Amino acid sequence: MISIRNISFSYIKNKKVLNDVSFDINDGECVVLLGPNGAGKSTLISLILKAHKPLSGTIHFDNLDIKKMNALEKAKYISYVPQLINGTSLTVRETVLLGRLPFYKIYPNKKDYELVENLLKEFNLIELKDKETNQISGGERQKVSVARGIIQDSKVIIFDEPTSNLDIKAQQDVINLIKNERNKNHKSFLISIHDLNQALAIGDKFVFLKEGEVFKVCNKDEIDESLIESVYNIKTKIINNNGGKYIIYEN
């Protein structure tokens, strides 16, 4: 379990990007981080990744304060799936293999290579394994990033806008990969995402951020038109169909 308590942060003095943010990510829970651009989603993720130190407040993994965790302990706790926007000069296989880095003695062993090989097959990436990630499509790249995050076998996986900048098919693929992974393992997820329908499709708990503060923490049933309007300032209509909940954006 990750508990985030009273987190405040600012890049520039007196201009808080996050103000007194608190919520929990329970074991096995998929928490979706929502809110308009500039609401503080990315900043909050970078604080959990320990890239910045919060101004005040604490973040605990189970009962461990992240301030006291070393890099290796942290690596077994959280993995991070960034948007691989441009890709790198590493190949697909080399990139996914890095997910096993916290387990290497010095170099990856046979088991690491096998795990990677199997996951690449499962993700339909095996044909691309020797291609550099800057030479494949955005959708394939994002699948590589997800694979690297999953193979790290951490308790929590953090996804940073996993579907942004992808075409619709690739968005569906990535959402399905995340859903499958949820069904297979009892892991916790923290996902920041823009598309509300995708959020509804994968989330258990929804944290709405607005102007650096937690506007509301709720479950799927509590999401309604007025909540969305007050967070995003847009008009929507919510449709319930076959047990699913869908949001239609109105002009």
Add this chain to the structure above:
Amino acid sequence: MTRSINKMSLSTKRLVVLLIFSISTLLLFISSIFIGSSGMSFIDGLKALFGEGDRINVIIVQNIRLPRIFAAVIAGIALSISGVIMQTVSNNVMASPSTLGVSNAAVLGANIAIIVLGGGTIFSSGGFIDINNPYIVSLFAFGFAFLSILLVLGLGRIRRFNNATTVLIGVTFGTFCTGLTTLIQYFASDNVLSAAVYWSFGDLGRANYIEDLIMLVVTVIALIFFLVFSYRYNAMLLGEDSASTLGINLNAFRFISLLLASLLTAVVVSLVGIIGFIGLIVPQVMRKLVGNDHLPLIVGSSLMGASVLLFSDIIARVALNGLALPVGAVTSVIGAPAFILILLLGRRKSE
């Protein structure tokens, strides 16, 4: 041949490239022993290698050629791996072993020793300029290079600079050192000035076995470190946020990596002078040939760096029949057009 190499699987391609450069290093190493301006025959050279035959030949092979050849191999490895690490850690393909101003600081130190402290009262004999107190000069060059490393990296660590700022500080500091060097040279007499300028030309002939050993120790330590942590360098290519969630203490790792890479440069430059280009270009070519997995990249760059410097040194020794050219100039004069050619060919391929 390039086309057939491109068709191979990545791991086969890597093996082939590493094999080619292993063989070329070995062949160049062996031929270096027998090539020179003394007109010694192959048989005489072979005898001299085992301490037999003409005494002059033994001295030429064992005390002049061999230490120089070892210096070429070690300095070639040192500069190339320093370049790889500098480029990866600073996330900048234009980075080179002297990006943090190390070479400029070494030159400043050498100039102070030669010009200000008189470590370089020169004597002229048969057209050669020599420096009469090379140890003081090397010591000063290394001292200044080392201080510059501490200053640039220390500032970066205390003020928590990002990579770009650290590189910027390094480049700026290098320019500052060059400015001071120019000022010192401006007020120097012609004789000392030519000694100082001569010193800054990279010259492998300066190295004896002791200097080879010093370079070897530092190079082996750095090489082992870089190879053991090669996968962390891969992780750094993914970006800071990803690398830090893969169990790497980024600040400390970056600091030690830059420290070792700069130290390699400092030792090489202070012992044999500036040998440009290798540290920039060898890693670039290797990245194209074997990719960016740092294990083959570092091994390949080591082999290619050794080959290139051995080859350049052969050219430097035989080009003007008797008068050795500065190898630092040879690497740049041959290497730069070769690299541009590679870039042009590569561009056509990708189109």
